[in-house]
Amino acid sequence: MIRKFFIEAFKYGVVGILNTLLTAVTIWFMMYGLFSVQEEEKVPETVISVSNIVGYIVGLINSFICNRKWTFKSTTGWKKDLIKFVIAFLISYIPQLFLVNILNNYANIPEINFTFFCHPYLITSAYICQLIGIVFYTIMNFLCNKYYTFKKVNK
DSSP: OHHHHHHHHHHHHHHHHHHHHHHHHHHHIIIIIISOOOTTSOOOHHHHHHHHHHHHHHHHHHHHHHIIIIISOOOSOHHHHHHHHHHHHHHHHHHHHHHHHHHHHHOOOOOEEEEETTEEEEEOHHHHHHHHHHHHHHHHHHHHIIIIITTTTTO
């Protein structure tokens, strides 16, 4: 039983790494590509929220497919799994979105400047808040999916 938990946690982690990259790249593209926010300006709350929502929807679709088939090996109907998966998503996502906006508005998170292969990069405090939100969401979502969405699979 404990071995199965760690195997599922590992698989969820692998899917999570892929989702984190997919979500983070989508959020970055939305904030700095689509909305063209300049790195030195304060990112509007609307841009943060819309970028976050789109990023998580992209991750949600990928996560459902990969975790249903590979991590938890669900054999129940996909519609029932999808409904429960979306509920678990909302339970994890809504507090995450509040956290990201609270951190962005009230936390004094410094920006990170670094050079990689002679190219300077800046990671803004708004983007660091998004990354913190991803970690929070990932932990909450694993627990919700393990003990709610795919509970029957885990018995």
